[in-house]
Amino acid sequence: xxxxxxxxxxxxWCLASEAPDVALLLASHGVFDPVAEEDAxxxxxxAEVYRDVFLEADARLSRILEQCGMQAEVSLPADAxxxxxxxxxxxxxxxxxxxxxxxxxxxxxxxxxxxxxxxxGLKETYARLQRLNLDPSRLLRPDSLLDARLxxxxxxxxxxxxxALALAGYVLSPFDHAEGQTxxxxxxxxxxxxxxxxxxxxxxxxxxxxxxxxxxxxEAAREYIEQEERRLEAAAGIHRQERVxxxxxxxxxxxxxxxxxxxxxxxxxxxxxxxxxxxHLAVFKGWVPRRAMDAVRAALExxxxxxxxxxxxxPARDELDRVPSLLSYPRWxxxxxxxxxxxxxxxxxxxxxxxxxxxxxxxxxxxMFGDVGHGAVIMLLASFLRGRWNWLRVVGMTAGxxxxxxxxxxxxxxxxxxxxxxxxxxxxHDPGHMLALAVGVGVGxxxxxxxxxxxNRFMAGRPWDALLGGGGFAGLVLYLAMASGLYSLFTGDxxxxxxxxxxxxxxxIIAAYTWAETHAKPGERALxxxxxxxxxxxxxxxxxxxxxxxxxxxxxxxxxxxxVFTLAAGMSVAGHWLTILLGNVxxxxxxxxxxxxxxxxxxxxxxxxxxxxxxxxxxxxLRLQRGVELGxxx
Amino acid sequence: xxxxxxxxxxxxxERLWTDEQFSRLIRIPHAEVPESxxxxxxxxxxxxxxxxxxxxxEGRIIAQLLDETRVLVRPLTGxxxxxxxxxxxxxxxxxxxxxxxxxxxxxxFTSLVPxxxxxxxxxxxxxxxxxxxxxxxxxxxxxxxxxxxxxxRHARRAFEESHDPFILDATLxxxxxxxxxxxxxxxxxxxxxxxxxxxxxxxxxxxxxWLLRYRFNYDLPxxxxxxxxxxxxxxxxxxxxxxxxxxxxxxxxIAALPPALxxxxxxxxxxxxxxxxLEAEAAERARQVLHSAAYPLxxxxxxxxxxxxxxxxxxxxxxGRHLRLSDDAVEQALGHTACGVA
Numbered sequence: 001x002x003x004x005x006x007x008x009x010x011x012x013w014c015l016a017s018e019a020p021d022v023a024l025l026l027a028s029h030g031v032f033d034p035v036a037e038e039d040a041x042x043x044x045x046x047a048e049v050y051r052d053v054f055l056e057a058d059a060r061l062s063r064i065l066e067q068c069g070m071q072a073e074v075s076l077p078a079d080a081x082x083x084x085x086x087x088x089x090x091x092x093x094x095x096x097x098x099x100x101x102x103x104x105x106x107x108x109x110x111x112x113x114x115x116x117x118x119x120x121g122l123k124e125t126y127a128r129l130q131r132l133n134l135d136p137s138r139l140l141r142p143d144s145l146l147d148a149r150l151x152x153x154x155x156x157x158x159x160x161x162x163x164a165l166a167l168a169g170y171v172l173s174p175f176d177h178a179e180g181q182t183x184x185x186x187x188x189x190x191x192x193x194x195x196x197x198x199x200x201x202x203x204x205x206x207x208x209x210x211x212x213x214x215x216x217x218x219e220a221a222r223e224y225i226e227q228e229e230r231r232l233e234a235a236a237g238i239h240r241q242e243r244v245x246x247x248x249x250x251x252x253x254x255x256x257x258x259x260x261x262x263x264x265x266x267x268x269x270x271x272x273x274x275x276x277x278x279x280h281l282a283v284f285k286g287w288v289p290r291r292a293m294d295a296v297r298a299a300l301e302x303x304x305x306x307x308x309x310x311x312x313x314x315p316a317r318d319e320l321d322r323v324p325s326l327l328s329y330p331r332w333x334x335x336x337x338x339x340x341x342x343x344x345x346x347x348x349x350x351x352x353x354x355x356x357x358x359x360x361x362x363x364x365x366x367x368m369f370g371d372v373g374h375g376a377v378i379m380l381l382a383s384f385l386r387g388r389w390n391w392l393r394v395v396g397m398t399a400g401x402x403x404x405x406x407x408x409x410x411x412x413x414x415x416x417x418x419x420x421x422x423x424x425x426x427x428x429h430d431p432g433h434m435l436a437l438a439v440g441v442g443v444g445x446x447x448x449x450x451x452x453x454x455x456n457r458f459m460a461g462r463p464w465d466a467l468l469g470g471g472g473f474a475g476l477v478l479y480l481a482m483a484s485g486l487y488s489l490f491t492g493d494x495x496x497x498x499x500x501x502x503x504x505x506x507x508x509i510i511a512a513y514t515w516a517e518t519h520a521k522p523g524e525r526a527l528x529x530x531x532x533x534x535x536x537x538x539x540x541x542x543x544x545x546x547x548x549x550x551x552x553x554x555x556x557x558x559x560x561x562x563x564v565f566t567l568a569a570g571m572s573v574a575g576h577w578l579t580i581l582l583g584n585v586x587x588x589x590x591x592x593x594x595x596x597x598x599x600x601x602x603x604x605x606x607x608x609x610x611x612x613x614x615x616x617x618x619x620x621x622l623r624l625q626r627g628v629e630l631g632x633x634x
Numbered sequence: 635x636x637x638x639x640x641x642x643x644x645x646x647x648e649r650l651w652t653d654e655q656f657s658r659l660i661r662i663p664h665a666e667v668p669e670s671x672x673x674x675x676x677x678x679x680x681x682x683x684x685x686x687x688x689x690x691x692e693g694r695i696i697a698q699l700l701d702e703t704r705v706l707v708r709p710l711t712g713x714x715x716x717x718x719x720x721x722x723x724x725x726x727x728x729x730x731x732x733x734x735x736x737x738x739x740x741x742x743f744t745s746l747v748p749x750x751x752x753x754x755x756x757x758x759x760x761x762x763x764x765x766x767x768x769x770x771x772x773x774x775x776x777x778x779x780x781x782x783x784x785x786x787r788h789a790r791r792a793f794e795e796s797h798d799p800f801i802l803d804a805t806l807x808x809x810x811x812x813x814x815x816x817x818x819x820x821x822x823x824x825x826x827x828x829x830x831x832x833x834x835x836x837x838x839x840x841x842x843x844w845l846l847r848y849r850f851n852y853d854l855p856x857x858x859x860x861x862x863x864x865x866x867x868x869x870x871x872x873x874x875x876x877x878x879x880x881x882x883x884x885x886x887x888i889a890a891l892p893p894a895l896x897x898x899x900x901x902x903x904x905x906x907x908x909x910x911x912l913e914a915e916a917a918e919r920a921r922q923v924l925h926s927a928a929y930p931l932x933x934x935x936x937x938x939x940x941x942x943x944x945x946x947x948x949x950x951x952x953x954g955r956h957l958r959l960s961d962d963a964v965e966q967a968l969g970h971t972a973c974g975v976a
Binding site for chain 2 (some may be wrong): 051056059060063094096099100103106110123154160161165166167168170196198199201202203206259425454
């Protein structure tokens, strides 16, 4: 819980032909995090083609499932074998053909829908066309000297098309508009050659089917439309039926393809993460938890009977910053993780601040917002959070509980300090004492961060930095000596020469170390050393004073409640209780929100920034497809 | 905000290359090239120097342009911001064309992916999804759920009628530039002549070159050529374009141009020479706007035009060096590249 689990670096050699099964085995154990490492001896990615085919097949399968409305319930038998490249290619080919069938069906359905919309617009258009004093059958005669066309074009293109047609000796005459389309007649002298076909295509022109009898028999248009509607309805029915047939025809094989692709996924993912190889050998490189090594070895032995070779080693010192962090937490701590993760992931070997964060955050919130009533309301409100806010429910309820606890300590219920007897005292009872206590908490907190930072630097392989750096042990000695000296000074005992000597020595050590670590011209180096050393000292105290806000907000809470009571006192009974109610709502929402942010700020800036790099990468092992387990007997 | 943009543009303009600096880049030893590139803000190109992948070089150049655009766009709001962001979309239009051509040719996604431009924060298309379309009609359907839906729906219908890939390219290009003109109009009202000059240099050049190519290289009829041009704006109003498309040769088109434009073209005889002359004129105008006290957005736009021109030329030099061409050959290619030929 306080640091990432120890990992081993594993190099696993196997036959390229067995790589799919090795990847499947590793994924089924969920303990192998592949890593991309350049290796001149292993120039190839033996599963590159496998991955490409997989990605193509997987995309097609998803589309088929979506198109046919099928759910692929995948359960894998324990002795399942991953498909070879040839098998995967075969699946991909079949999926392509199947998708083409489904796609044609989909395309036809879309066209029917489009035609239906168009037909709806035609009804009105025909009515208007009918009122025009012309006979379309004569107008559109193909053997006429006049090249006339009836059709529709996007309205936005009309002006441009008219100008362009004029250059070819044609005219465009609109007679109707509907849904962004303009219905028009285009006419001009008939000529040999391409004519205006290319131009009309370019402009999105669509010919309008006109029944020849439109003028002579007014019913013709209605009949035509009814006939078209029937045709489209029939076509839609056929396509629906076709879709159902597809589901029946392809369902079994689609399910089988889903299983085969689930088995192929681990190698495809490993290939994407940097699987290397040479000729007939494939090499998996990655990280495995030390305690899972025996299980992995046994599983490999059972499955491949020595047809593999595995080299295991501890992480090298110079690669520590690239080792992923395998972190595990008790269930109750997990809701706090999003707040820690928003800062970063602990590096391998680094102190994991999740538990410290949870405890300190909740206590700081409680100390700044201590009130039995307000805390209980926060607990109640947080308990209603569900779904994606589930994590916030636990954080909110815990923070509310801390608020209740500190409410008892301060003796405050909805701001009333006479309802219960305080276990300690109200913040306003002795503000100076509260402020001093807050600084004391800050000193303790900063000391803890310096200790943790010293530890982290040791673990990162930087012992000198841990001992002599401003953020390490020397900084801790400087801080303790100065904090102790200042405390003595304020209590009237004087700073103390011994403490002064220790602080000076620590400051000089920090300066000397900064000088040694700075690579620049002498003048610049001296300037950097002076500024950085002074900054170390001033930062430590600025960070400490930042904790004054803990006392300030606890005082602020009481002061706000007093302000509400003062306002309420000058009102009638109804106004009084309304003011009390609204005042408490404002305190909970506004002040509660500010305190939550301030507590987070203290943790991030005064805490994490001193010792937590947050630059780690989470352990992300190869896994079987979500919701899939190996071991279900088919 | 305009002070920020003005300062940023002035700082960036220090990165622009002079002809002498290009000559030096051609001749300096290999080891000094990365440093020379880094000094002019091209660290990303310096890091990949020596690599053999032209696609990667192209990608890094566009990434550089997009990165600088991202910085310039930061203080902008409203139509100014929309305009500059839209200016980057021509790379995405290029992605759409690449996707369509690849699907028409039945290419597999693995060979297609490296050719697509990574639009970074300006991306509006889910390329990961689009590359997996099995054929061109499916790609059309997917594109109809993107911000390019209107253009693509129109292009699809046209394509269904004729199955001519030229229609797709022409429709996409024309729709893009119409959109650019549309977005520039409110800015021209505020920024006045400098912005109008910049837009005129882009749209007029595009129109004239398209006109010549469509008419005399592709042999399209005048009416169709006219339709494919960007609507009458700037120096090429509708009447002039209508007159030009009916001309029967490159020379007669040039002769029918307004006298001022004719002087700009000098003795240009071919489409290439026309392009070169107009490109040089556009660069000169952009330089004037950049070094004036023009509306900040106009200066930023001028910088982007000049920076892109520079980067095209840097690409030529780097590729020339990679192919071990002689200095003179690279210099010669550079002269053409100033006109976007190489």
